[in-house]
Amino acid sequence: MNYQFNAKDILITQLGEEGVAFNSVTNEYFSLNETSFKILKGIENNLSVDAICEQLIKEYDIAKSDCEKQVNTTIQLFLSKKLITKE
Template sequence: MSYQFNAKDVLVTQLGEEGVAFNSATNEYFSLNETSYKILKGIENNTPVEDIIQQLEAEYDISTEECSQAVHNIIRTFIEKKLVVEA
């Protein structure tokens, strides 16, 4: 499955290691921790989800299964909040 960043409605700003996303269509702000910011930026940069998982797995020294599950949970939240869409 691939995902596309909702560039039409969403602005993302980095704040230190974390970030903030604003959806202009829903007028909602979202605080992003370091990990969720990296995932959203990866999707915005058209990085395949498998590559995002590998990068985070190496950085945080966690299992592929645990990392994959966490990344997909965050992506589901992004979809619900209309920050990304399924492509």
């Protein structure tokens, strides 16, 4: 499944290795750790979940199954906060 960044309502800013997302509709800020920021940027850049996991696996040397589980958990959170949508 592919996801799309909600560019209409969401602004993201990098702060060092981490980031912040702002929902202009709800006026909510979301603090993003380094990994969740990379996942959100990957979705913004139209990368598939597999491509995002490949990048994270190379960078963090983690098991593919662990990466997929964590990325999917983060994506569910992003969906619930309307930072992204399903395509």
